[in-house]
Amino acid sequence: MKYGLFLYLPNHYALVTGLLPSHNGLTGNSFYDTGSGKNYRYSDRKKYLDKTWYGGTPIWVLAEQQKMLSATYYWIGSDAGIKNVYPTYYYNYNEVTGIRERISTVVNWLKLPAEDRPHFITFYLPHADKNGHAFGPESIETKQAVKLIDLAVNELTGAVKTTGLDVNFIFVSDHGMIEADYKNPxxxxxxxxxxxxxxxxxxxxxxxxxxxxxxxxxxxxxxxxxxxxxxxxxxxxxxxxxxxxxxxxxxxxxxxxxxxxxxxxxxxxxxxxxxPGQHGYEAEEVPEMRAVFYAWGPAFKKNTIIKPFKNVSIYNLVNKILGLTFTEKVDGNDELAKKVLLINSLK
Incomplete structure (x- = not known):
């Protein structure tokens, strides 16, 4: 995936709203609002939970508005009540919860009776990002974190298989990372x-x-x-x-x-x-900034490799799979969905 120069929060939120940072409200991990004279810092829990900072309509809001259940295991804004809507199931963010506990929760959601089961789930694993920043992207610690995530995804997909459900997976990152010149800032x-x-x-x-x-x-x-x-x-x-x-x-x-x-x-x-590890550079000039995108499941074509695309189009893709409709203008389009989805999956 590719797009611009943005950091953790703006990109996370762009993925679920289809809106660029200048249009989704989050112009940085911290920033100032010239109209209200207030500032936003995601590390400030009170400010983070203020729903007025968040623009657009996140996928979980769209789903809930159209009578579809959603669940978020950590995603920026999902616990802020955007548009006065919360996912049916959600957690306030913390880094203490272990991977196995997170996986167990997701699988248990899928084992719920049909009337209680979420159709859309977000799941966030921060380990590679955390170690990448602290030790650098090429460090042993980061490689161990990547291996941990790889094992976790394998464990998750294996556990989901036991439910007997046809589940579509979309595996993405919000940014890449480089070894920065941190000794000479x-x-x-x-x-x-x-x-x-x-x-x-x-x-x-x-x-x-x-x-x-x-x-x-x-x-x-x-x-x-x-x-x-x-x-x-x-x-x-x-x-x-x-x-x-x-x-x-x-x-x-x-x-x-x-x-x-x-x-x-x-x-x-x-x-x-x-x-030592940093991101937020221009993706067109620094290829290491580009993010990953893998998708598999009954809705997707098999053995298909596509060219880099704008991450805001993932919003359109997910809504196509779920059959959700929206009228608000977004910055993504349907081209990604047409390239990766089977014809009978286009809704």
Missing amino acids: IDIQAVVDTTNYKVYGDASMIQLYAKPGADMVPDYNKLKSNATGYNVYLKTNIPRHYHFNAKDDLYGRIGDILLMAKSPKMFKFGNYKVN
């Missing part, structure tokens, strides 16, 4: 006075939101003239193919100045911890 505070801005972002992308009275143009020019290891844009001149400039800013949550690190460089700001 870029300190933007050494380049420009950031006291005139509200600063939000991550190691690969920083957004500067101008405070009243900030003189952006000189600061932008200073950042531009010192742009070694990063690109810098005013909100009005961010390249169109990112779908992340002033014209795309549906919720007023994109920074006035955007800084994007060039692989393998990364930013350091304040007390933010830099890690």
Whole structure:
């Protein structure tokens, strides 16, 4: 899969809404809303659970609205009551729950009587991402995490077989990862006075939101003239193919100045911890950022390899399989579904 430069939360949410970050409300793992003057940080539980941050209609909301049961074993926003709708079954996120317990829960959902059984289930395994950040993508620890996930998926599919149900599986990641230059991070505070801005972002992308009275143009020019290891844009001149400039800013949550690190460089700001493994770089320029996509089950063609596609089209794909209808405009399309689904599975 491919698309843009975005991080964990925006990509997770794009997968289940069919909307790009500029249209789904989440323009970063943390960001500022220029209209309300509030900020979002996924690490802040109260802010994370505020449903007003989340745009679009996630698949579980669409399913529940159309009288179909859904279940989420951790997915961004699924426990926030978006549009006043929760999945029939869901869990608040935590990293303590073991893989076997998660698998057991999913299998038990599928063993419920037909009237209580969810038709759509999300299941998240954070182990490779966590170790990749902490130790680097090529580390022994990350390879062990990948092996653990591989065994878990095998265990899950085997357990699902025992239910006798025809289940469709879609296995995806929200991003790739590279070995970053974490020993020599870029300190933007050494380049420009950031006291005139509200600063939000991550190691690969920083957004500067101008405070009243900030003189952006000189600061932008200073950042531009010192742009070694990063690109810098005013909100009005961010390249169109990112779908992340002033014209795309549906919720007023994109920074006035955007800084994007060039692989393998990364930013350091304040007390933010830099890690060996990093993502969020431009997918077209850094192939390692591209995510995986595997799908199998009765609805899918067999032995089919497809070219990279936009991850927002997974929304259309899942809705086709479930027979769900939607009228809201999304950023994905039906081309992926046409390529991978059997004709009699198109609904």
